[in-house]
Amino acid sequence: MSTDPQAHQDLDAKLAGLHERLVSSVEALVTGDEWKRALEFAAHFRSRSFNNTLLIWSQHEAAYRHGLVPEPFPSNVAGFKQWHTLGRHVVAGQKGYMVFAPVNARFATSTPADPSSWRRLNRNERPRPGEIVRPRMVGVRPAYVWDVSQTDGTPLPARPTPQLLSSEAPTGLWDGLAALVRGGGFSLSTPEDATALGRANGMTDFGSRVVTVRANMDAAARVKTLAHELAHIRMHEPTAEALSHRGIGEVEAESVALMIGAAHGMDTSAYTIPYVSTWATTVSGKTAVEVVQSTGERVRRAAVAILDQLPTTHSGAGNPPGLDRSKPALGLAATAAAVLPVRPAQQLGALKL
Numbered sequence: 001m002s003t004d005p006q007a008h009q010d011l012d013a014k015l016a017g018l019h020e021r022l023v024s025s026v027e028a029l030v031t032g033d034e035w036k037r038a039l040e041f042a043a044h045f046r047s048r049s050f051n052n053t054l055l056i057w058s059q060h061e062a063a064y065r066h067g068l069v070p071e072p073f074p075s076n077v078a079g080f081k082q083w084h085t086l087g088r089h090v091v092a093g094q095k096g097y098m099v100f101a102p103v104n105a106r107f108a109t110s111t112p113a114d115p116s117s118w119r120r121l122n123r124n125e126r127p128r129p130g131e132i133v134r135p136r137m138v139g140v141r142p143a144y145v146w147d148v149s150q151t152d153g154t155p156l157p158a159r160p161t162p163q164l165l166s167s168e169a170p171t172g173l174w175d176g177l178a179a180l181v182r183g184g185g186f187s188l189s190t191p192e193d194a195t196a197l198g199r200a201n202g203m204t205d206f207g208s209r210v211v212t213v214r215a216n217m218d219a220a221a222r223v224k225t226l227a228h229e230l231a232h233i234r235m236h237e238p239t240a241e242a243l244s245h246r247g248i249g250e251v252e253a254e255s256v257a258l259m260i261g262a263a264h265g266m267d268t269s270a271y272t273i274p275y276v277s278t279w280a281t282t283v284s285g286k287t288a289v290e291v292v293q294s295t296g297e298r299v300r301r302a303a304v305a306i307l308d309q310l311p312t313t314h315s316g317a318g319n320p321p322g323l324d325r326s327k328p329a330l331g332l333a334a335t336a337a338a339v340l341p342v343r344p345a346q347q348l349g350a351l352k353l
Contacts, residue, residue: 087154096144
């Protein structure tokens with residue numbers, strides 16, 4: 001392992017700079033419009049953490065402003081070696097987008113129920129007889145990804161993309177969402193008016209295990225509302241900590257619905273999310289940045305879990321078609337990072353990778 005003080009300082013500087021960029025990106029989201037844009041963007045890069053999605057977004061926008069890439073939004077990103085496996089190479093002069101990559105270590109124990117019994121294994125150390133082994137994230141390192149527009153080589157296969165009119169719903173999306181609602185132990189009611197709902201378009205009653213969506217809306221609005229209520233089912237059981245703040249629960253549900261719609265090509269411009277500043281700043285004991293970060297990752301995970309179970313055609317997750325994500329996304333700095341001491345994740349805040 002390298003003990004070069006300058007190398008350690010360089011690594012610390014990279015991680016600190018990356019974290020500073022992330023905080024700046026999150027702070028910019030404390031408006032309704034920017035939160036909506038970020039979620040729509042994250043819907044197309046949902047295989048990556050919310051934090052890393054923001055980092056990719058901000059760095060690509062900067063590259064676009066400097067004329068280095070042709071489009072304001074990236075489409076598919078991958079590591080340096082991953083592009084090579086797809087027959088493409090990074091164009092000379094194109095700089096990668098720095099993201100946080102997790103560093104995992106192996107831990108072993110013969111009594112897994114005892115948290116204090118786990119011990120970290122050395123790189124080539126084998127567990128003792130009768131021990132079980134589990135990986136655990138112990139730190140982070142900088143890694144790099146490039147957008148397809150920064151590469152050249154074998155063309156990527158085209159993915160099917162749903163094309164919708166403003167009031168249409170994607171084919172099969174209502175049925176797919178309804179099946180997940182029923183699979184969660186809820187029945188579905190679709191009254192013709194909103195009398196039973198007050199002024200709401202939909203409602204989830206955890207006591208009676210009934211989801212209600214009023215039927216006299218256009219197809220897109222009904223689908224969006226059903227996705228909102230499904231998010232409540234998945235995220236907001238009455239015993240869940242998330243419901244300790246009603247505003248956060250509503251924004252999370254609407255955000256999941258927005259991501260599901262965006263992944264299906266739905267025009268979500270007619271639907272608004274309450275301004276983040278009206279709820280993020282009211283949670284005691286947390287800064288607005290901390291609330292946005294934790295909420296964004298919870299939303300992404302919930303949306304991914306739902307999208308993975310839907311039989312519908314929707315956009316990709318930001319990975320090039322044909323890419324095997326089981327292989328590490330190594331960038332140009334990976335070799336150096338592998339021999340330098342990693343920095344514990346807690347030193348850089350609550351990172352969700």
